[in-house]
Amino acid sequence: MSTLEVSNINDGTTTVATTFVTNGSAKAWVTHNAATVAQDSLNVSSLTDSGTGKTAVNFSNSFGAKDYATSICSMRSSGSNSHYENNGVSGSASALNAVYISGTSAADTNVASVICVGELA
Amino acid sequence: MTVKHLWERLLEAKSQLKPVQSKYRVLFEDPATPDEPAKVLVPDPNWMACALEGGILPPIETYQRDRLVPDGEPKEHPYAEPIDAMTEEEAIEYLIQKDIDPSVWRDYKGNRTIMKIVPVELIPSDRSFRNAWRIMQ
Numbered sequence: 001m002s003t004l005e006v007s008n009i010n011d012g013t014t015t016v017a018t019t020f021v022t023n024g025s026a027k028a029w030v031t032h033n034a035a036t037v038a039q040d041s042l043n044v045s046s047l048t049d050s051g052t053g054k055t056a057v058n059f060s061n062s063f064g065a066k067d068y069a070t071s072i073c074s075m076r077s078s079g080s081n082s083h084y085e086n087n088g089v090s091g092s093a094s095a096l097n098a099v100y101i102s103g104t105s106a107a108d109t110n111v112a113s114v115i116c117v118g119e120l121a
Numbered sequence: 122m123t124v125k126h127l128w129e130r131l132l133e134a135k136s137q138l139k140p141v142q143s144k145y146r147v148l149f150e151d152p153a154t155p156d157e158p159a160k161v162l163v164p165d166p167n168w169m170a171c172a173l174e175g176g177i178l179p180p181i182e183t184y185q186r187d188r189l190v191p192d193g194e195p196k197e198h199p200y201a202e203p204i205d206a207m208t209e210e211e212a213i214e215y216l217i218q219k220d221i222d223p224s225v226w227r228d229y230k231g232n233r234t235i236m237k238i239v240p241v242e243l244i245p246s247d248r249s250f251r252n253a254w255r256i257m258q
Contacts, residue, residue: 038165045168046220049161052251059222061127061199065192121194
């Protein structure tokens with residue numbers, strides 16, 4: 001495999017540091033199904049099914065601190081209807097606890113995705 | 122020779138290795154929260170591929186030492202020399218030590234069985250009473 005070493009990237013008008021791109025990429029992400037089985041992922045060692053609507057995402061490479069940014073999206077299917085949920089999140093630098101909420105209580109989701117952006121350890 | 126950062130090794134592995142679905146799950150109960158249902162640890166297929174391949178994951182001891190390192194302080198595991206390939210069973214034991222609190226697998230002294238490694242087939246597919254799941258004694 002060859003390595004391209006560049007400090008800056010230019011699109012013809014704007015120049016940005018390569019770190020601008022790498023620091024902005026998702027450092028961990030996962031899509032999982034109702035059985036909490038990962039469909040695809042990056043930097044995830046395991047998922048923990050903690051109960052109805054509750055999933056913990058354990059990272060292979062921890063974040064530097066617990067203040068990384070997270071985006072969670074989940075979808076439940078009910079007959080022919082699908083709708084997006086409200087979600088809650090808490091966790092640490094090495095794991096994230098996602099709660100998938102339908103109405104006012106945690107509920108299992110058919111498909112969920114979690115994306116984390118931040119500085120790695 | 123400089124060791125590549127763990128995240129770089131994971132990126133490379135993802136582009137080269139085929140995901141491996143584990144045939145095991147780890148059932149466990151948290152002794153600190155006895156009213157909560159049993160939890161199920163599901164290995165990530167990309168991670169399992171890395172464990173079986175070798176040369177990617179750091180020694181488990183680095184994660185254990187990093188548990189004691191405060192947020193924001195440098196961690197050891199991303200820069201540690203990777204370990205050799207594991208069997209699937211060894212990988213599950215590694216994962217238990219990495220992703221389950223030591224209060225479950227190391228410190229618990231009670232009589233209840235609070236952790237079991239089980240085949241996937243033993244996990245119920247009906248989740249109607251998910252919050253009532255307990256480990257059978």
